[in-house]
Amino acid sequence: MDDESSEDSISQIDFSAAIPDPEDIEIRDSNRLDSARLNTSDSLNEKKTIASTKSFRYPSFKVSTKSLRVVLSEKKRQFNIYSAGAVAVHSPGKVVTPLHGSIRIQKKTSQIVSIENKGIKKDIFLPCTLISVNKYNYIDYDEKSYRGTFAFYNGPNNALLLVNILDIEEYLRGVIPLELGKRGKGDLEALKAQAVAARTYAYKRIEERRSFLFDLYSTVKDQVYGGANVEYREADIAVKMTKDIILTSGDSIVYAYYHSTCGGRTASIEDVWPQKSPKPYLISVSDLDPDGESYCALSKYYTWRELWPGDQFKNILLKNIGNNCEYDKSQMVSGDFKFRIVDKNGCGRVKTLLVEGKGWKRKIIADKTRYVLRRGSSDHPILRSSNFNIVSFTKKEVAISGNGYGHGVGMCQMGAIGRARAGQKFDEILKSYYTGVQLSICTLEH
Numbered sequence: 001m002d003d004e005s006s007e008d009s010i011s012q013i014d015f016s017a018a019i020p021d022p023e024d025i026e027i028r029d030s031n032r033l034d035s036a037r038l039n040t041s042d043s044l045n046e047k048k049t050i051a052s053t054k055s056f057r058y059p060s061f062k063v064s065t066k067s068l069r070v071v072l073s074e075k076k077r078q079f080n081i082y083s084a085g086a087v088a089v090h091s092p093g094k095v096v097t098p099l100h101g102s103i104r105i106q107k108k109t110s111q112i113v114s115i116e117n118k119g120i121k122k123d124i125f126l127p128c129t130l131i132s133v134n135k136y137n138y139i140d141y142d143e144k145s146y147r148g149t150f151a152f153y154n155g156p157n158n159a160l161l162l163v164n165i166l167d168i169e170e171y172l173r174g175v176i177p178l179e180l181g182k183r184g185k186g187d188l189e190a191l192k193a194q195a196v197a198a199r200t201y202a203y204k205r206i207e208e209r210r211s212f213l214f215d216l217y218s219t220v221k222d223q224v225y226g227g228a229n230v231e232y233r234e235a236d237i238a239v240k241m242t243k244d245i246i247l248t249s250g251d252s253i254v255y256a257y258y259h260s261t262c263g264g265r266t267a268s269i270e271d272v273w274p275q276k277s278p279k280p281y282l283i284s285v286s287d288l289d290p291d292g293e294s295y296c297a298l299s300k301y302y303t304w305r306e307l308w309p310g311d312q313f314k315n316i317l318l319k320n321i322g323n324n325c326e327y328d329k330s331q332m333v334s335g336d337f338k339f340r341i342v343d344k345n346g347c348g349r350v351k352t353l354l355v356e357g358k359g360w361k362r363k364i365i366a367d368k369t370r371y372v373l374r375r376g377s378s379d380h381p382i383l384r385s386s387n388f389n390i391v392s393f394t395k396k397e398v399a400i401s402g403n404g405y406g407h408g409v410g411m412c413q414m415g416a417i418g419r420a421r422a423g424q425k426f427d428e429i430l431k432s433y434y435t436g437v438q439l440s441i442c443t444l445e446h
């Protein structure tokens with residue numbers, strides 16, 4: 001998540017950073033989980049036990065809805081969708097016979113769209129909603145299949161806003177696979193921890209965006225959601241086994257930030273984003289096991305090194321600190337410059353980076369350093385973490401070494417996998433990263 005950083009965007013870059021690298025991770029302990037637990041014949045009894053245990057063990061937390069609105073598109077005027085099963089079209093003042101097959105929806109005015117199916121075109125008012133007659137139907141759009149309902153609203157810049165409305169548990173089935181990758185049975189407790197974190201994140205968004213037309217983006221701006229195509233068995237089981245469980249602190253849903261790899265120690269929220277208020281459950285914690293090894297050492301980004309040719313480094317650095325800069329940019333570009341780490345936070349991440357040239361200097365703070373020291377690859381992604389050291393800095397070449405991937409706040413996803421493989425249960429994993437939180441069961445207000 002490219003958090004620049006309102007309370008609104010958690011950890012965009014980091015979520016994608018955690019996306020599948022299954023071949024890089026040895027499944028060391030895939031048989032650890034009792035196979036009977038996942039056996040279909042026993043799963044019903046297991047579920048009953050889980051359900052009764054859950055409601056007994058965890059206090060209830062009242063929520064206003066268990067349905068989620070996730071935006072799939074906000075820039076297009078025309079949509080080609082497909083539904084094998086019949087979908088009822090709801091629109092103010094108009095009843096349209098259920099449609100199936102290819103359906104084209106095109107914006108005509110801020111209030112009207114045309115809907116075309118099997119050669120017949122009708123104009124209908126916005127908002128219009130497509131509801132599957134059979135709840136097991138999928139609606140296809142942009143080569144992905146989605147559960148739930150499609151709603152079209154008048155959007156900004158002459159576009160239509162397409163929102164997928166579905167049950168939050170179904171939504172999670174399309175999120176966990178993209179957030180934690182393809183994992184085996186041995187990683188089930190990590191998948192469960194991820195399901196609870198992602199569910200908590202979603203409920204927090206619902207609470208915050210009540211007055212909006214949608215609750216979440218389907219991209220790294222919130223949580224990456226791939227619809228039904230990405231679902232797989234172990235992730236589904238993790239969602240089911242943690243059904244309705246979220247993290248709470250006091251009488252609030254927590255901000256369940258998470259990231260790919262902490263590098264050995266997580267970060268306190270205010271150290272990463274100084275403009276945000278401290279949270280008792282988002283404080284820096286060690287991610288080391290009893291032998292002093294990091295639980296996330298299995299991540300290929302546990303340590304890393306970045307190298308730039310001197311000219312390229314200068315261009316990238318000056319371009320990114322040059323924005324909204326009070327100094328004369330030509331002066332910055334023409335002369336020599338120095339940069340150094342002034343100080344670090346207790347968790348080891350850079351607190352202040354100082355860049356200075358003749359007649360100018362600039363301090364870059366905390367996580368913003370990652371947005372200035374962008375990497376040398378073609379699309380210049382941000383630096384993997386703010387936990388870094390300058391290895392060399394010459395006119396010819398600049399090298400930086402670092403630990404971890406992501407902002408470092410909240411749950412370390414690769415650490416969660418390491419902990420699951422070490423035998424920790426999902427609640428233990430979550431409580432390791434979110435200090436003092438409570439697990440609660442969502443129940444509807446009415």
Ligand SMILES: [Zn+2]
Pocket residue numbers: 261262263264265287294295296412414415
């Ligand atoms: Zn970690």
